[in-house]
Amino acid sequence: MKKLSVLILAFITFSLQAQQDLFNEPALVSPEINPDKTVTFKIKAPLAQSVSVSGSLDGENAFAPITYSMEKGEKGIWSFTTPVLPSELYRYNFIVDSVRTVDPANSYVIRDVSNLSNIFLVEGGKADLYKVQDVPHGTVAYRWYDSPGNSKKRRLSVYTPSGYENNTEDYPVLYLLHGIGGDEEAWLGSGRAAQIMDNLIAQGKAEPMIVVMTNGNVYQDASPGNGSSGFPKITFMLPNTMDGKFEETFGDVIKFIEDNYRTSGTKADRAIAGLSMGGFHTANISLNYPNTFDYVGLFSSALGVPMNNVTSKMYENKEAKLKQQMKNGYQLYWMGMGEDDMAMIYKGNENFRKEMDAIGMKYEYVETSGGHTWNNWRDYLTTFVQRLFK
Structure with a gap:
């Protein structure tokens, strides 16, 4: 019985450690597709000096990634909201102090050659396909x-x-x-x-x-x-x-x-x-x-x-x-x-x-x-x- 109790305690401790991010603070929502079809990106980086978002975020000019500077707000959360985006599948990444990274709040990632980018989809048009x-x-x-x-x-x-x-x-x-x-x-x-x-x-x-x-x-x-x-x-x-x-x-x-x-x-x-x-x-x-x-x-x-x-x-x-x-x-x-x-x-x-x-x-x-x-x-x-x- 003593061994069983130790195993149960160890399991509970491990579970709490594994899920600690769930209990610390609410996760950011990023990207957030707004009712008007603009899209808001957020990332928490309180020590960063500059943060930007880059990707195919312009429906008319998607030949090369376009980069937008993000603004720092409360609690070190940086954000940017796009113009209205037409229905499409989009890819993007963050650049934090010159370092390319994916959005930690978005689990949907795709590889193109060796680069990883996040993706999201704006519905209500051709992207429904x-x-x-x-x-x-x-x-x-x-x-x-x-x-x-x-x-x-x-x-x-x-x-x-x-x-x-x-x-x-x-x-x-x-x-x-x-x-x-x-x-x-x-x-x-x-x-x-x-x-x-x-x-x-x-x-x-x-x-x-x-x-x-x-x-x-x-x-x-x-x-x-x-x-x-x-x-x-x-x-x-x-x-x-x-x-x-x-x-x-x-x-x-x-x-x-x-x-x-x-x-x-x-x-x-x-x-x-x-x-x-x-x-x-x-x-x-x-x-x-x-x-x-x-x-x-x-x-x-x-x-x-x-x-x-x-x-x-x-x-x-x-x-x-x-x-x-x-x-x-x-x-x-x-x-x-x-x-x-x-x-x-x-x-x-x-x-x-x-x-x-x-x-x-x-x-x-x-x-x-x-x-x-x-x-x-x-x-x-x-x-x-x-x-x-x-």
């Missing part, structure tokens, strides 16, 4: 596949629509590629791809489809922390990032999907799209597999990025490959670009369209406000998937 709604939900699975071309097993993520497990139907497939520094988790996190697909399918605006999200960094077998390299330092650029190796071995991905999922295995039921580096990969995969995809989507494609000292057959004879792709036919070649995107990317896409124009190759081009941002890429995905497999 990014929420989990009361609709039938698809399934997201992380799968490992053999990639003989890369001499390793690699990981990808697969979205299957609601009902896939309970029928015997074949489904069309969208291969959805991320940008530089991303991986097989990027479209599920910042891109909200699963929520967008669930909601558009439930609304009858998109056909039920399988969405395959690859890791375009063939140097890796999986996203950082999920592969054989353990917990490596996360870097922006990796070997084999844009040297043709991903395009060369993309057939390994297609083979795995068509061997393990119910697909028709036809060009009419295949689409491919990608953002930035993934748009560059998309353009070149569709060129080198010219009779494979009926739908192609380039989102802020990194076509203008300098390709110094890269010698890959994937990037040779582009005009002949374009002509062959045009001759084989396709249903949709769609391109989206922000008017404030990086000059080299904007120019690279302009030059690519001129090459298509020169041979009479048809495409659709949409130019939007904003720049090289997830705000645009979520919009482009939303638009593109509603055009597929009709």
